[in-house]
Amino acid sequence: MTVMARPRKRTVAVWIVLTLAAAPARANPASAVLRAKGAAHTYNLEHEEALAAFRQAVAADPLDASAYRGLATSLWLGITYRRGNMTVDDYLGRVSTPNTAQATPPSSETVAAFRDAIERAIALARQRLASNPRDADAHYQLGAAVGLRASYTATVEGRMLGAFRAAREAYEEHAQVLSLAPQRKDAGLIVGTYRYIVATLALPLRWAAYIAGFGGDGQRGLRLVEDAAAYGGENQTDARFALLLLYNREKRYDDALTQLATLREQYPRNRLVWLESGSTCLRAGRPADAERFLSEGVARFADDRRPRMFGEDALWRYKRGTALAALGRTAEAEADLFQAAIRLCERDNDPATAAEARRLMK
Numbered sequence: 001m002t003v004m005a006r007p008r009k010r011t012v013a014v015w016i017v018l019t020l021a022a023a024p025a026r027a028n029p030a031s032a033v034l035r036a037k038g039a040a041h042t043y044n045l046e047h048e049e050a051l052a053a054f055r056q057a058v059a060a061d062p063l064d065a066s067a068y069r070g071l072a073t074s075l076w077l078g079i080t081y082r083r084g085n086m087t088v089d090d091y092l093g094r095v096s097t098p099n100t101a102q103a104t105p106p107s108s109e110t111v112a113a114f115r116d117a118i119e120r121a122i123a124l125a126r127q128r129l130a131s132n133p134r135d136a137d138a139h140y141q142l143g144a145a146v147g148l149r150a151s152y153t154a155t156v157e158g159r160m161l162g163a164f165r166a167a168r169e170a171y172e173e174h175a176q177v178l179s180l181a182p183q184r185k186d187a188g189l190i191v192g193t194y195r196y197i198v199a200t201l202a203l204p205l206r207w208a209a210y211i212a213g214f215g216g217d218g219q220r221g222l223r224l225v226e227d228a229a230a231y232g233g234e235n236q237t238d239a240r241f242a243l244l245l246l247y248n249r250e251k252r253y254d255d256a257l258t259q260l261a262t263l264r265e266q267y268p269r270n271r272l273v274w275l276e277s278g279s280t281c282l283r284a285g286r287p288a289d290a291e292r293f294l295s296e297g298v299a300r301f302a303d304d305r306r307p308r309m310f311g312e313d314a315l316w317r318y319k320r321g322t323a324l325a326a327l328g329r330t331a332e333a334e335a336d337l338f339q340a341a342i343r344l345c346e347r348d349n350d351p352a353t354a355a356e357a358r359r360l361m362k
Helices: 008-015 029-043 047-060 065-083 108-131 136-157 160-180 185-200 203-212 218-231 236-249 253-266 271-283 287-300 312-326 330-347 351-361
Strands: 003-005 094-096
Touching: 029 047, 029 065, 047 065, 065 108, 065 136, 108 136, 136 160, 136 185, 160 185, 185 203, 185 218, 185 236, 218 236, 236 253, 236 271, 253 271, 271 287, 271 312, 287 312, 312 330
Parallel strands: none
Antiparallel strands: 003 094
16 A cells, blocks of 8 residues: 655644534433434444434434534544545554545535534534533533534545634633533543644644644643543543544554454444554554454454445555564465555556556466
């Protein structure tokens, strides 16, 4: 797989995606059950089922901002999944070569559905705040919804200025939650993530972020995300995925693998968790463990007919081929790497090179 250093603009964009949902205190119980069902489907890569559950949650309680935000999140993740931008590598400054499929915009129906859902979630949160400005959960709902809009603006529309403005509002709203209700550790996910982001920026950008109202201090940000993961709120899984990324950036691979063990147990149908387990072992210099995870994942999901992430099959082969090569198992490595090359060539509309790779395999 061809990789290149990610431009700083893109690095900031992909960092803004760490925002899913926690529940409003006054949600309809029926909606809460359906949202939990939708979240489980989301984390198990069952996108159509997740969309259906969140639409049912909206119908069960049209005043539940979390239901609308869950629906918007499911629509946004569907776009990201089809583009193949859902691995830790994307957030560590590595990116596949550009291709037509990734550049294809989402359908107008999907865009309209996302905008309708996220604007409804934001409007409901603002209504609650208008009646009680010290309602900590209303601040949480608003910050989570605006943060999701920032994610979409950056990763789908590519508008960094618009994303920055929304991200700043999300940060301010969740900082207010921590001020009003310090026990709400779930608000630390957004605050901690943005603190960590700011700490990684080059000095001029960092000062611009400080002036705009963002806090810095990467280690403090990391601790806030750890607190959110330990808190047990409805965004606990989001915090675990965030820690997976942050621990890999910090080269704390054992801690990342601990989070992955929990995620594999909780969401056994999520192929990407198995893929990330192998990838993390590769980064840690443990090719034998990487090969074990990747081979087990290939076998476990061999009959999985659900839609694959764009470029996913090639990525499995590339990662396992890398592990096998490191173990000196050359023939097996060549088979995997040639398979990865074939899929990448087909993806990039290069049938001649794909045919050459098949010939060399023989």
